[in-house]
Amino acid sequence: MTAKAPAxxxxxxxxxxxxxxxxxxxxxxxxxxxxxxxxDSPFSVQSSKTYxxxxxxxxxxxxxxxxxxxxxxxxxxxxxxxxxxxxxxxKGRPPVAVAVEPDARPPLADSPMEVPEPxxxxxxxxxxxxxxVDHAEEASRRTGKPILLDFNAAWSPACRDMxxxxxxxxxxxxxxxxxVVPVSVVDRSRESDSNSPxxxxxxxxxxxxxxxxLVVYMPGTGRTMRMRGYGNANQTARWIQDAAEAVR
Numbered sequence: 726m727t728a729k730a731p732a733x734x735x736x737x738x739x740x741x742x743x744x745x746x747x748x749x750x751x752x753x754x755x756x757x758x759x760x761x762x763x764x765d766s767p768f769s770v771q772s773s774k775t776y777x778x779x780x781x782x783x784x785x786x787x788x789x790x791x792x793x794x795x796x797x798x799x800x801x802x803x804x805x806x807x808x809x810x811x812x813x814x815x816k817g818r819p820p821v822a823v824a825v826e827p828d829a830r831p832p833l834a835d836s837p838m839e840v841p842e843p844x845x846x847x848x849x850x851x852x853x854x855x856x857x858v859d860h861a862e863e864a865s866r867r868t869g870k871p872i873l874l875d876f877n878a879a880w881s882p883a884c885r886d887m888x889x890x891x892x893x894x895x896x897x898x899x900x901x902x903x904x905v906v907p908v909s910v911v912d913r914s915r916e917s918d919s920n921s922p923x924x925x926x927x928x929x930x931x932x933x934x935x936x937x938x939l940v941v942y943m944p945g946t947g948r949t950m951r952m953r954g955y956g957n958a959n960q961t962a963r964w965i966q967d968a969a970e971a972v973r
Contacts, residue, residue: 844959844966850903858927861906862944871972873905873965874927874940878912881936883955890958897962904969905941912936941968948972 851868861872875892877884891897892907901907910927914920920928927933931940935953939961942949950968955961 844897844900844963847903852899852902853906854902855907855909858908858910858923861908864906865944868906869973871905871941871943871969873901873907873969874910874931874942875907876910876912876928876931876933876936876938876940878915878936880915884937887937887955887958887961891961894958897958900962901965904966939965941965941972943972946972 851870853864853868853870856864858872858874864870865872875887877888879885892901910924912920912924912928912933919925931938931951937953937955939952940949941951948971950972952961952964952968
């Protein structure tokens, strides 16, 4: 057996200076510690344990969130109620402003409200063509028919409708020309700022204020009937036929 060498003074000095526990694990190093931290601080680094910081302490009183929620909830309910009462824009087309022209169609003063049946032309009556006032009076004396004055204007939509639906219609136009001697009196003051003296005299004589205006009169008797505006084709043709009988 080999005899164990006695420990030297240097070896004893090294053992005295080494930390406790180095005799079992020479490679073990002392655990680092942050300066100023206590020995049992949770942030101290240990050799075999890992410490995590604990949860933060809550600030304020425990009832503060509930009190804040109690303030926000009524405000939210009020805003929702206010939004529900706000009128929403309607879908579809946006509203369009309708301009009323000076020749807007008023109610027919001398006509019944119901729409009559289409008038029947008298086939034995003389068919009269559109003519001037002077020629109309001569034709009226010759045929015994009254004169129809159609006061109209080219810019008036109602006048254009009446011309197309009544006077230019094959059946109704025939009724009109067999009942009266028709004369078209066109106002051109808007296009040329003035009318001819003859047209202006007729407008003043019959106090024409709107278009269309129909005047049926009999030169021999002086009787006159008037209709302002335009309702529909059958009603207008019927009125002309009835007015022609009334002024005879």
